[in-house]
Amino acid sequence: MEVVYNVISFIIKNYSRILEYTGNHFSLVLTVLFFSLILWITVGLLISKYDRYAGSVIGLANIIFVIPSISLFGLFVTIPQLGLGRKSAALALILYAMMPLVRNVYRGVKSVDQSVLEAGRGMGMSGTELLFQIQIPMAWPVVFAGIRVAAVMITGMATVATFIGERNLGRLIHHGITRGNEDMIIAGAVIVSIISLMLDFILSQVEKKFTSPGLRQSG
């Protein structure tokens, strides 16, 4: 109980600083999520249409994904146009989001039952109509699983960006470690977790809204 009390009193004492960090953290995550969704969903749809590139694109996403995040952040800082701070951090995180998003969009579109597509085509739907009226709506649940994984992952990974000058909740954890202040570490970790859970919850509500009941029940 004492730990909880200490953490809470720490948060109250450092209220304004923590608010700033949280705001920064949140805005980084949202920026990354915004660009990732536009970019990677498009790429995912493109490789489901041009299948021969799928293997190499998903392969690339996997390779990027296994690079230790701290090294990728560090690498981008050395590029003059990026430098320390937001640009490098955002770019690295966008690259990490590639794997869950591209892969799930591709998998989702490809998992659509062939007989449904056959029927759609047989009734005279064009390629675009098949994509927007059948493939994308039916891929939603899988795509959304990818979006949720990406959101949670980005929120966690963003903490590492503190090492390249992002003033976010990672800094709280980092300083906590260097100063041996456990209340600080726990406060940082708890707030990061809360952001993750919140994003995941919001996305699950969005998913519910956008997924047809016909898929939810049977899936």
Added chain:
Amino acid sequence: MKKSLPRQGCVKAARNVQGAVHKMIQLKKVHKTFPNTAVPAVDEVSFKIEKGNICVFVGPSGCGKTTILRMINRLVEPTGGSIYIDGENIMDVDGDQLRRRIGYVIQQIGLLPHRTIEQNIGLVPRLLKWPEDRINKRVKELMEIVGLDPQETAWKYPYQLSGGQMQRAGVARALAVDPPIMLMDEPFGAVDPIVRGRLQDEFLRLQQEVKKTICFVTHDINEALKMGDYIVVLNAGKLVQKGTPMEMLSDPANDFVKDLIGDDRGVKLLDLTRAESLLQATTSKTAKTVRECSCYIDALQPVKMALEVMMKHNSDMVGIRRGDQVIGTLSWTEIKQHINKISGDQ
């Protein structure tokens, strides 16, 4: 409409459209070889389908029947020959536009799982940008035609339906814009035999009203004989025989067709022959026999029914009625003679 062989006795004759002979679909030396295969899937197949008829393509798996069907709506492009619909070469029409004018039903049905039944049935009208109130009216009408309760089913999703109901929805969807032609690929293949029989009967009844030109694919010769006005037998991409069910049964072209039909050709014939066609005038003696056992069948029922009734009542004669009136009798001897006459070589 249908020539050759005496057809007065055929149960199916009633289904034919009256009027001038009209070739709705015509295949001329149609050929298809798929990429990276040496053997053609369809080899120089030619036949014509008359308007308002059900033409069944029958044969073992891989005989090319589905490929032919899919060439008619250009889901598969032929590598040779030409296909005409209503005199127009289908290669002159845009594929998507062509398919919107042709109903299409497949065995897996392919209802869109994320759309309600109402939306599924209204799919093609929506593609054709019908006004919303016209679509709603049409969907309701179609659901009633195929025997789905609009109140009950319209808002449901495909997974909430039984196999039979899904198949009905599939047929309704294909009928949505009232296309003159329907392509059906083993449409009743996925349901159990009892439901299948019922759907077949209902479909034939529906066809009496809608009078579509239908291409129907099946591997089941009994279904072919039951559904078809005209049958095209295929094997290994080649056309083996084409003709009416009567012609198939009474004059199979070769051993392949004989095997396909089975050894009970004569009995199958009785299913296609109306009782009235073998009818004998009543004499005072036969009238008495029939009255004593009180076994009657309707004039339009197949001769097979007569056999059934005879066996049930242990009689060798049944009376034939049209409405309430007895118009004649049918005896075991006449049935025997009929079978011998038509399939004498058995």
